[in-house]
Amino acid sequence: MSDLLAKLNTEQLQAVTLPPQHALILAGAGSGKTRVLTTRIAWLLSTGQCDPAAILAVTFTNKAAKEMHARLGALLPINTRGMWIGTFHGLCNRLLRAHHRDAGLPQLFQILDSADQLAAIKRLLKALNVDDEKFPPRELQHFINAQKEAGLRPAAVDVWDDYSRRRVELYQEYETQCQRESVVDFAELLLRTFELLERNEPVRRHYQRRFRHILVDEFQDTNRLQYRWLKLLAGGEPPACLFCVGDDDQSIYRFRGAEVGNMRDFEREFQVTGVIRLEQNYRSHGNILDAANAIIRNNSARLGKNLWTEAGAGEPIRIFEAFSDSDEARWVVDEIQQLVRDGALRADIALLYRSNAQSRVLEHALFSAGIPYRVYGGLRFFERQEIKHALAYLRLIANPDDDTAFARVVNFPTRGIGARSIEALQDAARTWSTSLYATVPHLGGKPGTVLAQFVRLIEELRRETARLPLPELVDHVLDRSTLRDHYKSEKEGRERLENLDELIAAAANFTAEAQAGAEALAADHALLADFLAHASLEAGEHQADQGMDAVQLMTVHAAKGLEFDAVFVSGLEEGLFPHENSILESEGLEEERRLMYVAVTRARQRLYLSFAQSRMLHGQTRCNLRSRFLEEIPAPLARWLTPPKPRGGPGGGYYEPPRGAFAPRAQPAAAQALPGGLRVGQLVRHARFGTGVIIAAEGSGSDARVQINFGDAGIKWLLLGVAKLEACA
């Protein structure tokens, strides 16, 4: 136990051992946020304050959820499997599967990812003969998702003219289509679960009673619906403790609905009195932090925070002005070569940029210089065309009413079903109000038609695979659908074939994990449905080969949560960073500044900032002013390297021994007994300080002392013989 808490600083310790109450932890960049979150859970469990089943931990990405699982597993000798740790969407999926009847869904409902949703909307517009110039599918998608995130069903959306009325009608039509096809999009997962909990009292009560501690990671990224979802779950009698960790200065996802205001609202609505600030940074040198602090100070509406470090000031920040984008890229390459000569690992160097389009010039320069590099972003495993096609066949087996899947593969590989026949089928489906699949027999064609043959293929597949283990099922489908043959005969099909094999491997992997979880599977293809949900919810890795020591290229967004010894931020120009689309509104500009703050705080030891006088953008040469963010960095922190740049590196003093601030591993001890029947983790009452939790004990007899975290009143050492402590139940 004491091991668990030993390496925490005062604020971290305070946060970890907070008595049961709502809490807001403002965790600055590099301040040990994940550590606090996982140690908090470990503390609650190891002191016996609650049961693993009473914990609900919510993250945004699958990666973060996995990491939390792994860290907890290392901290505690319990199996974390039964615990509810996951993403908002993953947890909603779990709830909806468990209560599908109450939620008005079939057990094997499918999940649409964004691309599927867009395809579904396009199909809908076509079927309804809607002019997609007037209602661009992308805009409609955005509109629908925004309504759902606001918690609004079509009937509740305000309309004021023909256009807005028609848009809401289309929203309604989309809903009807999804329900008919038994598919659920990402926003629907959340809204459906929210409505289920709100309307179904027994279900709500059950989960409210069960989850005593709800912990939220990256709270600044929650949207309105997610916040209401949390409020609902925590709002039982007695209420659960909401422990929210976040950093308003790192909120960079406003464009997809994140609502920083949730932090303020949470503080107010839950009467969170003692906001805990984690401001000590264990990552960067002083100059880097000072620059970050100076930049972010220009934002209004902050909750307020100032990072500091015990590490020295370190190197000055290097700023370079280039003639052109290619000149900038050459300079970056030169500096990287210098760093590598000085012994840096390429994998510890990151090249960050505001938008993906900027990577090309950098890649070109790196390639010419023969420096290995890795670009993050782009297509992920489950988003690849061949994988999507294979999944569509699998989806039709699990749920033949999935028209998106049907439309995707009805003529792929081509089997002579053209646009005409599909259109006719769609019209018929509309009149009969049935799915495309179910409409085929109604067409009245002879059973020998290609469409009927396709339906028969799916039916046979369903029968043939009912008893097959998942990997064999996938393998069989790849053969019978002729997908494999199709890519075999395609010139560039080699990689696609490898990916299809990889899909079988993924299925095998998934099966193994599901069996370890020992969940009883009721229906045929239930495991298949789980696998398909997994594929939609977790799109997989961007790229596989991690072995090579390569320079890391990514957008600033993608870099959030990562850290590197040396960081280059290129393209610091007005219009690019801050981006021109965000410059007009102050809200947008402040988000750009937070983005800059995130970029700067990725660096451990060295930070390089650069901009170019002219740059090719969209096929045109543009001349931009240098970014205002550069002006916001105090002069003493930076060293300008004006061209012609000085040759020869700074040399020496760069690689310092690593600070061992975060040596992991702490063995939890059993809650030890203290005199008077008290023990660590116990809730006690003190006449003056109120209620608190015992977090440590030492001495014996008349010297016996205990350390207590009284929350807002702070952490105190009290003599057991003197202080009148009353144990709370």
Next chain:
DNA sequence: AAGCTTAGACTTTTT
């Protein structure tokens, strides 16, 4: 029905 050509767009992105 399938392949080829040309016109348009084009922050950021996870679930």
Next chain:
DNA sequence: GTCTAAGCTT
């Protein structure tokens, strides 16, 4: 400059 999508040709 490069990718996608729609339109046109065969």
